[in-house]
Amino acid sequence: MTNDRSQGRHRRAKKDSVANNSSTITGNRALQIEEPLIFEQGAKGRTGVDLPAPTDESTAALGGLERDKPIGLPGLSEPEVVRHYTRLSRNNYAIDIGFYPLGSCTMKHNPRLNERLSRLPGLADIHPLQPESTVQGGLALIEQVSNWLKILTGFPAVAMSPAAGAQGELCGLMTIRTHLMARGDPRTVVLVPDSAHGTNPATAAMCGYQIESVPSNQRGRVDLNALQARLGPDIAALMLTNPNTCGLFEEEIIEIAAAVHDSGALFYCDGANFNALVGKVRPADLGIDIMHLNLHKTFSTPHGGGGPGAGPVVMTNELAPYAPLPWLLREGETLLLIEHPERQAKTSFGRMRAWHGQMGMFVRALAYMLSHGGDGLRQVAEDAVLNANYLRVGLEGKYTMPYSGLCMHEVLCDDEFIKDTDITTLDIAKTLIDEGYHPMTIYFPLIAHGAMLIEPTETESRQTLDQFIKVLRAIADQISSGDSKRFHRAPLHAPRRRLDETRAARQPNLRWKESTPTSSPRK
Amino acid sequence: MRYLPHTAEDRRAMMTDIGIGSIEELFKDVPNEARLDRPLELPNHADELSVERHITGLAAQNVTAGAVPCFIGGGAYRHHVPAAVDALIQRGEFLTSYTPYQPEISQGTLQALFEFQTQVSLITGMEVANGSMYDGSTACAEAVLMAGRVTKRQRAVLSGGLNPLYCDVVETLAQFTGLEIEKSRPNAPTRGHHDTLALEARVNNDTACVVVQFPDFFGVIRDFTALSARCHEQGTLLIVVVTEPVALGALKAPGDMGADIVVGEGQSLGVGLNFGGPYVGLFATKEKYLRQMPGRVAGETLDSDGKRGWVLTLNAREQHIRREKATSNICTNSGLCALAFSIHLSLLGETGFARLAALNHSTARSLAEKLAGLQGIEVLNGAYFNEFTVRLSRESAPVIEELAQKKILAGVPLSRLYPDRKDFKDLALMTATETTTDSDIQALLQALSESVL
Numbered sequence: 001m002t003n004d005r006s007q008g009r010h011r012r013a014k015k016d017s018v019a020n021n022s023s024t025i026t027g028n029r030a031l032q033i034e035e036p037l038i039f040e041q042g043a044k045g046r047t048g049v050d051l052p053a054p055t056d057e058s059t060a061a062l063g064g065l066e067r068d069k070p071i072g073l074p075g076l077s078e079p080e081v082v083r084h085y086t087r088l089s090r091n092n093y094a095i096d097i098g099f100y101p102l103g104s105c106t107m108k109h110n111p112r113l114n115e116r117l118s119r120l121p122g123l124a125d126i127h128p129l130q131p132e133s134t135v136q137g138g139l140a141l142i143e144q145v146s147n148w149l150k151i152l153t154g155f156p157a158v159a160m161s162p163a164a165g166a167q168g169e170l171c172g173l174m175t176i177r178t179h180l181m182a183r184g185d186p187r188t189v190v191l192v193p194d195s196a197h198g199t200n201p202a203t204a205a206m207c208g209y210q211i212e213s214v215p216s217n218q219r220g221r222v223d224l225n226a227l228q229a230r231l232g233p234d235i236a237a238l239m240l241t242n243p244n245t246c247g248l249f250e251e252e253i254i255e256i257a258a259a260v261h262d263s264g265a266l267f268y269c270d271g272a273n274f275n276a277l278v279g280k281v282r283p284a285d286l287g288i289d290i291m292h293l294n295l296h297k298t299f300s301t302p303h304g305g306g307g308p309g310a311g312p313v314v315m316t317n318e319l320a321p322y323a324p325l326p327w328l329l330r331e332g333e334t335l336l337l338i339e340h341p342e343r344q345a346k347t348s349f350g351r352m353r354a355w356h357g358q359m360g361m362f363v364r365a366l367a368y369m370l371s372h373g374g375d376g377l378r379q380v381a382e383d384a385v386l387n388a389n390y391l392r393v394g395l396e397g398k399y400t401m402p403y404s405g406l407c408m409h410e411v412l413c414d415d416e417f418i419k420d421t422d423i424t425t426l427d428i429a430k431t432l433i434d435e436g437y438h439p440m441t442i443y444f445p446l447i448a449h450g451a452m453l454i455e456p457t458e459t460e461s462r463q464t465l466d467q468f469i470k471v472l473r474a475i476a477d478q479i480s481s482g483d484s485k486r487f488h489r490a491p492l493h494a495p496r497r498r499l500d501e502t503r504a505a506r507q508p509n510l511r512w513k514e515s516t517p518t519s520s521p522r523k
Numbered sequence: 524m525r526y527l528p529h530t531a532e533d534r535r536a537m538m539t540d541i542g543i544g545s546i547e548e549l550f551k552d553v554p555n556e557a558r559l560d561r562p563l564e565l566p567n568h569a570d571e572l573s574v575e576r577h578i579t580g581l582a583a584q585n586v587t588a589g590a591v592p593c594f595i596g597g598g599a600y601r602h603h604v605p606a607a608v609d610a611l612i613q614r615g616e617f618l619t620s621y622t623p624y625q626p627e628i629s630q631g632t633l634q635a636l637f638e639f640q641t642q643v644s645l646i647t648g649m650e651v652a653n654g655s656m657y658d659g660s661t662a663c664a665e666a667v668l669m670a671g672r673v674t675k676r677q678r679a680v681l682s683g684g685l686n687p688l689y690c691d692v693v694e695t696l697a698q699f700t701g702l703e704i705e706k707s708r709p710n711a712p713t714r715g716h717h718d719t720l721a722l723e724a725r726v727n728n729d730t731a732c733v734v735v736q737f738p739d740f741f742g743v744i745r746d747f748t749a750l751s752a753r754c755h756e757q758g759t760l761l762i763v764v765v766t767e768p769v770a771l772g773a774l775k776a777p778g779d780m781g782a783d784i785v786v787g788e789g790q791s792l793g794v795g796l797n798f799g800g801p802y803v804g805l806f807a808t809k810e811k812y813l814r815q816m817p818g819r820v821a822g823e824t825l826d827s828d829g830k831r832g833w834v835l836t837l838n839a840r841e842q843h844i845r846r847e848k849a850t851s852n853i854c855t856n857s858g859l860c861a862l863a864f865s866i867h868l869s870l871l872g873e874t875g876f877a878r879l880a881a882l883n884h885s886t887a888r889s890l891a892e893k894l895a896g897l898q899g900i901e902v903l904n905g906a907y908f909n910e911f912t913v914r915l916s917r918e919s920a921p922v923i924e925e926l927a928q929k930k931i932l933a934g935v936p937l938s939r940l941y942p943d944r945k946d947f948k949d950l951a952l953m954t955a956t957e958t959t960t961d962s963d964i965q966a967l968l969q970a971l972s973e974s975v976l
């Protein structure tokens with residue numbers, strides 16, 4: 001460091017690290033390659049798939065509606081397509097790359113065994129309308145997943161068809177509403193805590209309910225007194241997340257359940273956070289009536305850049321008669337599907353989606369459950385909670401937390417500790433990107449100001465957590481030292497700098513068009 | 524346990540740092556009576572090989588569609604998916620990322636979504652598309668709900684040609700929204716009778732939307748130009764449902780017939796049968812309805828260096844911002860299946876897509892012609908793409924079951940989907956795709972002639 005030349009070089013390198021477009025001829029930066037849209041590539045007539053010529057080109061049976069103009073799809077060979085998507089993939093952060101502590105999303109490792117098994121032709125290549133006699137193994141697989149979920153949650157029944165968490169919520173509320181109607185007791189309002197995920201009120205609205213918010217108390221839990229005061233003959237259900245979206249266990253849940261039931265309402269639980277409880281607590285023992293599970297969270301089916309997921313719904317015997325179609329029944333050795341509101345399923349509230357559920361997710365979830373076993377799943381919950389608390393303690397003193405004390409599987413910070421600076425939660429998130437992390441969930445839940453919700457999951461090692469704590473603490477130190485520049489400019493090292501979301505929303509451009517001005521095809 | 528990194532020593536050291544003497548202390552907020560103090564009745568953890576044996580055993584109990592002659596369609600179709608599709612979607616960067624909330628490190632997913640949206644817009648002939656719904660059936664229901672919001676009307680008319688499961692889903696998901704769902708009676712196809720007069724007569728100035736399927740559930744292809752004119756005269760939206768997107772390589776785009784919303788099942792491209800899920804819902808509409816559209820969308824923008832990039836946009840429609848006033852409750856969608864769809868379509872390109880469609884149609888024609896030559900079978904469709912309805916000389920369900928015992932998946936007995944329609948008992952739906960071989964067809968003809976005579 002005393003050597004002038006080396007210092008000079010160092011200084012130059014530093015300047016260049018603020019990578020800008022002009023630093024290379026191509027705009028590429030070594031492994032990071034600027035990739036045009038697929039529509040800006042290829043050539044007319046080129047294709048990446050060889051298909052035999054049809055034996056007969058007649059269009060006489062198309063009813064006079066044959067296509068009379070080109071679609072406008074680009075033509076690329078297989079190597080071009082493979083390269084395109086490989087390059088795109090390299091612009092993504094992912095669990096496979098690094099720590100992804102996105103609160104509420106349970107970004108745990110996705111075992112590759114599960115991928116392999118989901119692709120077995122005997123499971124991936126069966127048609128939902130094959131005769132039941134030809135898919136007994138597929139139906140048995142669904143039955144086995146159902147049994148695991150029932151045992152883990154303590155409920156006697158499960159609806160397997162919902163496509164994701166939000167559809168599971170809708171399944172739950174439609175079951176409740178149909179049950180209440182059958183009881184001759186129509187009720188109109190669903191109570192949702194102010195900390196709830198956005199899907200909860202959106203779901204209640206789709207189910208035709210009015211939504212009222214229940215306040216949280218000083219401890220980040222539902223305010224039992226306020227809840228009791230509002231419960232009455234017009235309240236159909238309480239939708240509660242447990243552990244809640246602040247990462248806290250609703251310690252008065254038994255009292256909450258009793259109050260809800262005393263008023264004649266039902267108790268829906270958003271089970272997105274079941275990872276904290278699996279194998280340790282059965283939700284049925286908490287007085288819950290019905291709850292969805294996210295197989296893409298607790299049971300590790302991959303998130304796939306946004307989906308697909310699966311949201312099975314476990315429920316009591318009282319609600320089971322109203323569960324959605326199809327129903328899976330066992331008659332001796334044979335499994336059968338009831339696909340219409342008939343026989344045992346006469347009282348079903350209907351069908352939420354075509355076919356029988358997210359089979360591909362069921363295969364992965366079963367592989368996950370078998371791999372862990374009852375003992376391993378219990379360990380999952382313990383390690384997930386241990387990891388979150390380890391982070392909590394590691395961050396204490398540098399970060400502020402709206403609710404003190406133990407957390408469950410995730411830890412919630414707010415922006416109190418930076419309130420006198422010009423740094424925001426968003427700036428911290430973008431700075432973490434430069435440090436090689438996927439940021440935590442930010443600005444959710446809404447009840448914590450400038451929320452940062454950190455969920456490590458059980459598949460992270462102590463070394464990863466130690467390193468993350470070190471980085472977060474160093475960031476807090478940099479902020480308190482008054483050095484705000486890097487925060488406002490971050491990210492500097494990602495494939496893109498901060499993107500202009502206002503511009504995107506003001507002049508929505510949602511597809512490539514030949515004339516799009518900002519699209520600059522390769523010359 | 525191979526997925527859990529902590530050793531006993533790690534756990535002990537971490538507990539010390541936290542200041543607890545036992546893991547149970549971490550669960551002290553859980554009421555005592557609800558804490559499990561015993562193991563559940565579940566097997567203990569298992570090694571890879573055992574898990575693989577167990578699940579392979581279940582797979583072996585099924586008849587794999589690709590291993591036998593298969594003529595089943597009805598809303599899910601067996602197509603050949605190029606090897607590159609699965610190799611690419613299994614890249615960890617796509618597989619193990621989530622919703623692109625942090626666009627600077629999610630440009631791969633976002634650009635792919637933007638391309639997917641463009642492809643869906645192009646093949647449907649619409650102006651804009653979203654980044655996917657769960658599947659075709661829920662996309663269809665969401666389109667009906669959207670039409671209610673756009674028109675502020677309460678009546679939706681469903682064509683009898685709409686997949687009956689889709690009808691059920693629309694009725695179920697709309698049942699508490701105040702929308703009234705009117706279903707017209709399904710009819711078996713008759714040659715040369717392909718107009719939409721009956722539906723046109725149902726459209727009036729309180730109709731929010733009419734939902735039709737193209738090609739319809741029975742395989743029939745109808746021109747919806749006159750229907751869309753009638754709809755637009757009355758301020759009604761025309762929703763066109765496509766459950767076999769390969770057909771769009773051969774047929775006029777629904778947008779060119781005046782559709783206001785086009786929804787579809789994208790499974791045919793890239794996804795595979797998977798016993799019914801996960802699939803991918805397509806959703807396309809006109810730009811003027813954008814703000815009522817459900818689901819995520821990627822939009823183009825610039826970064827602070829002026830470089831082109833993509834973000835999730837128009838979030839003000841969605842549940843995380845609007846909560847109970849959102850256009851839908853959808854959050855997790857079908858991202859990876861949308862990617863598979865998009866890669867498959869990119870591989871095909873304009874010429875490959877057209878050829879795939881032509882190949883499907885010519886194979887189906889060949890099947891239909893040969894079936895028509897059999898005694899005891901009548902092909903009911905005049906127009907069709909790759910599937911059509913046949914009438915057998917006896918009830919179709921037992922025939923299909925008999926053939927299944929001979930390892931031939933002959934088609935869909937309509938009684939499975941319309942249990943109340945006595946007049947459909949001898950009908951079946953049969954499909955041929957590019958995967959259907961001449962020997963598949965020969966095997967079917969042979970077995971059928973033994974069963975229907």
Ligand SMILES: Cc1ncc(COP(=O)(O)O)c(C=O)c1O
Nearest residue numbers: 104164165166197199272854855
């Ligand atoms: C607490 C909570 N509830 C509900 C949901 C919705 O689940 P999904 O995205 O599977 O529809 C999520 C996930 O994003 C969540 O975190």
